[in-house]
Amino acid sequence: MESQFIAWLRKRLPSHPLLRLGPGDDAAVLHLAGAEECVLTVDLLTDHVDFELAQVDARRVGRKALAVNLSDLAAMASRPMAAVVALALPKKGGKALAVELYEGMLPLAERYELAIAGGDTNSWDGPLVLSITLVGRLTGRGPLRRAGARPGDRIVVTGSFGGSILCKQYEFEPRVNEALLLHERYEVHAGIDVSDGLSTDLCHLAKESACGAVLHTDAVPISDAAQKLAAKLGDGSTPLDHALNDGEDFELVLAVPPADAQRMLAEHPLDVDLTDVGEFVAEPGLWQQDANGAKTPLIPHGWEHEFD
């Protein structure tokens, strides 16, 4: 029952210096620690679209739901502060499921010093739905927006791409610390995290920045999982196709002025690889350029929610 679960939650959730009032009241109260602005993001995940509850440990689902939200804060170069968690649980086995979801979230919350401030725990006759909202604070350098890329900026990415459905979709590390470090040490004009696919999210970034982008396909870091998935599917798709379009890589795509990009790559300041995969250009549009220099339009084939 809801009240028993809330009693469990109040015991289980750790205290947090920013949390003045946690779960159990009509709302939570969060100390803002002198922040003048806060960052606010929500991501809702549903069974059969964002995960397959029947095929995966529910703790991994809880972890993923929190991690995709943390990735959005990373994309803004924002420090996590607090989360509220709304659940629509199936009635049968709902309590055990809710406990596992929270147990999946808690280690990640602790790692990023995030307060779980409260939530709303519902039951219904439908599949599992999780909606997590995060509040973050900005550093003195302000938000890292999608708008801001300038022609001539390099496209710099973290990590590698493709095939996240095989494993990474549940296990990725949101690039929170990486984004904060890069934003602090280098000039970064714009940024986005790759949830819908490298091609699609690069397209979003370029559009918001009112410019275009040329992706050097031979430079794109292709993950082992993309190789495996292409081989496994045997449907004619290449590892590069998967790297460009699969989505849920939750890596960063950054617009960096050439001198800073060069310095960034030389200094190698992160545990994860940084790669220069092309440049932003004045002409709106998206192109791919191969190793021979041949340039053709790049059509984004990443994820978009379809409804009419």
Next chain:
Amino acid sequence: MESQFIAWLRKRLPSHPLLRLGPGDDAAVLHLAGAEECVLTVDLLTDHVDFELAQVDARRVGRKALAVNLSDLAAMASRPMAAVVALALPKKGGKALAVELYEGMLPLAERYELAIAGGDTNSWDGPLVLSITLVGRLTGRGPLRRAGARPGDRIVVTGSFGGSILCKQYEFEPRVNEALLLHERYEVHAGIDVSDGLSTDLCHLAKESACGAVLHTDAVPISDAAQKLAAKLGDGSTPLDHALNDGEDFELVLAVPPADAQRMLAEHPLDVDLTDVGEFVAEPGLWQQDANGAKTPLIPHGWEHEFD
């Protein structure tokens, strides 16, 4: 499609002085206007539990989803600042539905000077789910908590109770302005909004305050809808039963010291009625007392999400 809908939303949503960055980026940025603390609340609503989409204009569903969240801010005596809206839409007709949901929210957002800062718009093969998160700010008097009622305090309620399923569940006015005014002008020790039912939410308030409560049943303001519903159902339930247990009244239940309660009722500072319906007592528990003074235990029969 998702991107077309977001383009519509960015045009449709009004600008707001607190909104530094609205929909269309990885997260929203909110100016905190000098607030040291913020209030954070989320409510998730699902089709067939919180509304029946097939039987009601979708604008009323959108309005309700926002109003129940505003009612939580009211219960904290908090001023609304910003909202993020997460939707899981059915694929067929999803765009028109999303537009109607927002059109239902927007007049209420405007009325309470609330910025709709962003959201997450998804589609799936399941029924409609809405999850709205609100950020509010506190007045100098701090939050109105559930904990804080003291033995001897009067139980003061706004409005009337019961039968909200007939209409009020969609049309209620969240008691935001009422809570702020009462919290400012009078000593109020604790408060809650009635979402689960007067008996159940009074029980929540008493438990959090580590005291008990005696409800004077002859004083409980019974709504016309409760009378109508009892007559319509003809199942032996009385209008009082509906007033005590129906839920979704979204009225305030307040713990007020006797002198302030007397002053409050004499001054009648709100457009809506205020009624003294009993007192908090030292002994934990919940009782009902009738016009003859007979006192019996009151078992809360309000709403609770059931899952095992």
